[in-house]
Amino acid sequence: MSARAPAGASWRALGTTAQLLMVDTQALAAARAAVDAELEAIDCACSRFREDSELSRLNTAQGRALTVGPLLLEAVEAGLRAAQLTGGVVDPTVGEALILAGYDRDFQALRPATGPLRTVRVPGWRAISVDRERRRIRLEPGVSLDLGATAKALAADRAAAAAAEAAGGGGALVNLGGDVSIAGRPPPQGWRVRLADGHLDAPGAPGQSVIVSRTGGLATSSSTTRRWGPGRHHIIDPATGRPADGCWRTVSVAAASCVDANTASTAALILGARAAAWLDEHRLPGRLVDHRGKVLMVAGWPEEHVAA
Amino acid sequence: MEKMPGLGSFAPHRRDRALRRVRVLVWGLGLGAAGLTAGCSVVAANAFKGHDGRSLAAVRAPAHHRRRISVPGPERVPAIENDPAPLAPPSEPPTAAPAQAPQPAPTPEAVSGGS
Numbered sequence: 001m002s003a004r005a006p007a008g009a010s011w012r013a014l015g016t017t018a019q020l021l022m023v024d025t026q027a028l029a030a031a032r033a034a035v036d037a038e039l040e041a042i043d044c045a046c047s048r049f050r051e052d053s054e055l056s057r058l059n060t061a062q063g064r065a066l067t068v069g070p071l072l073l074e075a076v077e078a079g080l081r082a083a084q085l086t087g088g089v090v091d092p093t094v095g096e097a098l099i100l101a102g103y104d105r106d107f108q109a110l111r112p113a114t115g116p117l118r119t120v121r122v123p124g125w126r127a128i129s130v131d132r133e134r135r136r137i138r139l140e141p142g143v144s145l146d147l148g149a150t151a152k153a154l155a156a157d158r159a160a161a162a163a164a165e166a167a168g169g170g171g172a173l174v175n176l177g178g179d180v181s182i183a184g185r186p187p188p189q190g191w192r193v194r195l196a197d198g199h200l201d202a203p204g205a206p207g208q209s210v211i212v213s214r215t216g217g218l219a220t221s222s223s224t225t226r227r228w229g230p231g232r233h234h235i236i237d238p239a240t241g242r243p244a245d246g247c248w249r250t251v252s253v254a255a256a257s258c259v260d261a262n263t264a265s266t267a268a269l270i271l272g273a274r275a276a277a278w279l280d281e282h283r284l285p286g287r288l289v290d291h292r293g294k295v296l297m298v299a300g301w302p303e304e305h306v307a308a
Numbered sequence: 309m310e311k312m313p314g315l316g317s318f319a320p321h322r323r324d325r326a327l328r329r330v331r332v333l334v335w336g337l338g339l340g341a342a343g344l345t346a347g348c349s350v351v352a353a354n355a356f357k358g359h360d361g362r363s364l365a366a367v368r369a370p371a372h373h374r375r376r377i378s379v380p381g382p383e384r385v386p387a388i389e390n391d392p393a394p395l396a397p398p399s400e401p402p403t404a405a406p407a408q409a410p411q412p413a414p415t416p417e418a419v420s421g422g423s
Contacts, residue, residue, distance in 0.1 A: 080392075178423045215398055215399050216400075219420065226423065
C-alpha cells in the first residue's frame with residue numbers, strides 16, 4: 001500500500017464539480033480518463049438539458065414506447081427503485097414540476113425567479129412502464145422525467161468502479177457535487193470527507209464536520225443550494241409538486257452505494273419530521289441539520305470532529 | 309219565480325262538452341309545440357359542419373404546455389419486475405475523523421454538500 005497521500009483532480013462535469021481521489025498517484029491519469037468516459041456517457045443518456053440526450057427523446061415521446069440504451073435503462077430503473085423504496089417520496093416524474101417551478105435549463109443559465117410559484121400535480125412513478133428484456137420504456141403522455149436525484153449518484157458509483165478498475169483495484173473516490181462513491185482498497189487512514197451545506201462551501205464555514213469513510217457511498221441533499229428564487233430549489237416534494245419545505249436544510253446519509261445514500265438523503269429532506277425514524281428503521285447512518293444549524297445524528301453516525 | 313234567461317245554455321252536459329273541447333285543444337297545442345321544437349333541433353344540429361379529426365390534431369398544444377395527464381392504475385403497469393433490493397447500509401459505517409496532524413501536505417479530502 002502506498003504511504004503517500006492520495007492524489008486528486010477536480011473539474012466541471014454534469015453541471016457540477018467532479019472530484020477524483022486516487023490512492024495510487026501513478027494511476028491518476030488512467031483513472032481520470034475512465035471517469036471522464038463514464039460521465040460523458042451518463043450526460044448523453046440522462047441529461048434533461050441536452051436536446052440530443054436519450055432522456056430528452058423519451059420526455060418528448062408523448063406516450064410512444066422507445067428503445068433505449070442500457071445506461072438510460074439502468075438510470076430509469078434506479079429512479080423507479082428509489083420511488084418504490086421510499087413510497088413515492090423520491091419520484092423521477094417531477095420533471096414537469098421542476099420546469100414549472102422555473103428550473104427549465106442548465107442551472108448556470110437560470111435567472112432569479114420572481115412572481116408566484118407555478119405548480120402541477122406530479123403524476124407518480126406508476127406512469128412509467130419498463131420492458132427490461134426489450135429495453136423499452138414508455139411514459140404516459142405529458143409525463144416528464146428528471147433523474148437528477150439518482151442519476152448523478154449512479155454516475156458516481158459507476159465512475160468510482162471504473163477508476164478503481166483502471167488502477168488495478170487500487171482505491172478510488174469519486175465525488176460529483178457532494179455525491180461520494182468509494183471503490184477499491186481505501187488508504188490506510190480512510191477517506192476524509194468534509195460535510196457542508198454546499199459542496200463548494202469554503203472550509204471552516206459554520207456547521208461543517210469531517211468524518212472518515214472507507215467503503216460505499218455518501219450523499220448530501222440540501223435545500224440551501226441550487227436555488228433560483230425565494231422558496232425555489234431543486235428538490236421537489238411529489239406530494240405537493242412544490243420545492244420541499246421541511247424542517248431540515250441539509251441531510252447527509254452513508255449507505256452501501258452512492259445511489260442508496262442519495263435516495264435516502266433526498267427522501268429524508270422531503271420527509272421532514274419523519275426522517276430520523278425512517279433512517280433509523282433502514283439502519284442508514286444519517287446527519288440532519290435543521291434551519292437553525294442544530295445537528296441530529298441517527299443510526300450510528302459517528303461523533304463529529306468539527307471542521308477547522 | 310221567473311227563470312233567468314239563457315239558463316238552459318249552461319246546462320251541465322253543454323258545459324262538459326265545452327270543457328272537453330278546451331282540453332283537446334290544449335293537448336293539441338302542446339303536442340304541436342313539442343313536435344316543432346324537435347324538428348327545429350334536428351334542423352339546427354345538421355345545419356353547421358363540425359371540425360374533422362385532422363384540424364383537431366393540428367391545433368394541439370405543444371407537449372410542454374399540456375397539463376392533462378393520464379395515469380393508469382397500478383394493475384396495468386409492469387414498472388419493475390420483482391421487488392427491488394432494499395436500501396442497504398454501508399458494510400463499514402463512517403467513523404469520526406481525527407484532527408489532521410501537521411504535515412507538509414494535508415491529506416486531500418472530499419466535500420459532501422448539496423449541489
